[in-house]
Amino acid sequence: MAVYVDDAVHAWRGERWAHLMADTLPELHAMAAQLGIPRRAFQNKASGAHYDVTTDLRARAIALGAQAISRHVDREHVKAVIATARAQYQP
Structure with missing residues (x-):
C-alpha cells in the first residue's frame, strides 16, 4: 500500500497545489494527519x-514517504492511482 503526491501543481489563491492520494483511505488520512492537514480538508469527490x-x-x-508521481512521465501509474482514488468515493 502507498501514498502518492502528483506533480499537478496548479496555481490558486497565491499558492501552487498538488493532490495527495493513496491506495486506501486510512493511509490517506494518516498521511494528511502527519502533515497537519485537518480532516475537513478531505475532498471526497467522484473525481477521486x-x-x-x-x-x-x-x-x-x-x-x-509519499511517492512522487508525474502526470508527464508516469501516465499509466497516475491513471491507476486516480482510478483507485475514484473507487474510494463514498457519496
Whole structure:
C-alpha cells in the first residue's frame, strides 16, 4: 500500500497545489494527519478521494514517504492511482 503526491501543481489563491492520494483511505488520512492537514480538508469527490497540498506540503509528504508521481512521465501509474482514488468515493 502507498501514498502518492502528483506533480499537478496548479496555481490558486497565491499558492501552487498538488493532490495527495493513496491506495486506501486510512493511509490517506494518516498521511494528511502527519502533515497537519485537518480532516475537513478531505475532498471526497467522484473525481477521486484526495487532499490538496501546497508545494511545501508536497515536499514534506515526499520526505515522509509519499511517492512522487508525474502526470508527464508516469501516465499509466497516475491513471491507476486516480482510478483507485475514484473507487474510494463514498457519496
